[in-house]
Amino acid sequence: MADYVAFLRAINLGATRKFDKAAIVAATEGARFTGVATHINTGNVRVTTRLRSRERVRDVLEAAYLADRGFAVPVAVLTPEELRQAVVDGHALAATMPEGWDGRAYASLMRDEPTPEGVAALEACSTEDELAVVRGRVAHLMVRGYGTSRMTNVAVERQLGVSTNRALTVLEQVVTKWC
Known part of the structure; x- marks a missing residue:
């Protein structure tokens, strides 16, 4: 069995894209995932599965959510190791910002592997x-x-394709809770 963390994109926006935590859990369990848990109501979902391919996990989740909601829910899937590394990388990058920088750190989690051209x-x-x-x-x-x-998720998607954005603090909470 393998653990993954799935990040759902564009849910709970407006009146037509509602997908509360209980419904997410039910749809995810209905797709035969176990160990299902959610963190806050923005589409952060932990799953355990026999599936070994991130792409297969993503595809099964997206199909289950489409069937349940009637609208597409793109999903970015990371392993716990990748998520822990994302938090480490986010802190390291924030530390490189100029002295006195008072900004915030975010992470856009990509549905698919980015191209080198898009990254550049x-x-x-x-x-x-x-x-x-x-x-x-x-x-x-x-x-x-x-x-x-x-620098927003719109800019990321323009260059790298479908992604969903989280504050680094949310990723830290998910890592503390599940990884």
């Missing part, structure tokens, strides 16, 4: 006080204000 294009958007660095399937964003920054 996203990282080229960095400035002296906003940074984008890709490590594996995680794009780390160091920004002053998420709503006013050029």
Whole structure:
């Protein structure tokens, strides 16, 4: 059996994309995953499965969520090891920001493996006080204000494809809770 952490994209936005924690657990268990748990109501889901392929886990979850909700729910799947490394990397990158930097650290978790060209294009958007660095399937964003920054999940998706964004503090909570 293998453990994975799935991050759901674009749920609980507006009136038509509702997917509460209880419904997520029910749909996930209905797809034959065990050890299902959620963290806050933004689509962070731990699963245990016999499936060994991240892509297969993602595909089964996406099909289950589409069947349950009637709308597509893209999913980024990471192993506990990848998630722990993402938190370590996020802290290391935040520590490289200029003295007096008062921004925040975010991570965009990618559904699919990024291309080298996309990685280069996203990282080229960095400035002296906003940074984008890709490590594996995680794009780390160091920004002053998420709503006013050029470094957002929209920028990540433009270069790297479907992803979902979490504050580094949320990833820390998930790691503490499940990894």
